[in-house]
Amino acid sequence: MSISSSSPGPAGAGQAARPVVLVPARLAATRLPRKPLADIGGVPMIVQVWRRAMEADIGPVLVAAAEEEIAEAVTRAGGQAVLTAPDHPSGSDRIHEAVSSFDPEGRFDVVVNVQGDLPTLDPAAIRAALRPLDDPAVDIATLAAVITREEEIANPNVVKAVAELPEGGDTGRALYFTRTAAPSGAGPYLHHIGLYAYRRAALARFVALPPAALERREKLEQLRALANGMRIDLALVDTVPLGVDTPADLERAREMLAGTGR
Structure with a gap:
């Protein structure tokens, strides 16, 4: 997705902002191991989150993946992923590496960090x-x-x-x-x-x-x-939005998205 000067977002120095959305994801999770790949509606949860971010329609969306399995799941669904170092201490560090790799020239001046465990997120919240x-x-x-x-x-x-x-x-x-x-x-x-x-x-x-x-x-x-x-x-x-941290959260997310066409 390309971003034009008419893209929504904050103005700065007389120009509209150029946002890029980054979704950090890693397989290591204590309460719900491998949760980015958990099935929701026939696709991995990380793909559901990527879809919500795409529906916000504010700019390109990339998954900042700690492991190749996550990156492959996203690309199979038609998305774009950037493989990062697996040992980042936080999602902020992960998205910084990813955006630096994706856009070393600094064309995008706003980075939106969407957590990878929010499959029911309202796209309007991303815009907000x-x-x-x-x-x-x-x-x-x-x-x-x-x-x-x-x-x-x-x-x-x-x-x-x-x-x-x-x-x-x-x-x-x-x-x-x-x-x-x-x-x-x-x-x-x-x-x-x-x-x-x-x-x-x-x-x-x-x-x-x-x-x-x-x-x-x-x-x-x-x-x-x-x-x-x-x-x-x-x-x-x-x-x-519902954050998926436990098996019970995962079941609730499946119920919320069932029948929505997502």
Whole structure:
């Protein structure tokens, strides 16, 4: 897919952004081994995620694969994959290697990181992640949804985003991310969704930084960016996509996509 100057996305220096979508994937997973290749609707899960990213229609989509098996599954489905080193410490490092290999000239100036375990992701959410980058001061954009289930507030597996949002607004500046219930006082809690849109230079800077103390404490990689003065803004979306981490999640994803034609 080629990208023209009319492609959707944030403006910069008088030109529209040129996004590329990267989906990092590896076979090593403790709770659901080899999950990128798990069958959903007759195709591997990573192919379902690639399809959702293609449906967003914001730019080329590449799977950053740690293993040849993943790359082959994607190419058999008509997609494009870049084979990366298998031992990257994070998805951010993996997509940085992949985009550097795919686009060494820097033609694409925004890199959207879509996790490889989100087969039911709404493509509109991928497009929404570009909204905060309309502000040239923003380095990284991400997503959040208002928590509607009380049990999620105290659940440490649900990451909360603390953000300064204007009343009635759907984008705002992220001030912190935490596994605890925050902020205090009356008002909504925000469920952080781990989908990121990086300016190309911000991604390069981010992966070159050492882990931050709060990042290690909370086990949240995005705190490295905040600790080093990088600006993260978020866009609000209506729903949280299902992340497939367990066999039960996999069955639910199969049920959600059954009969949708996907």
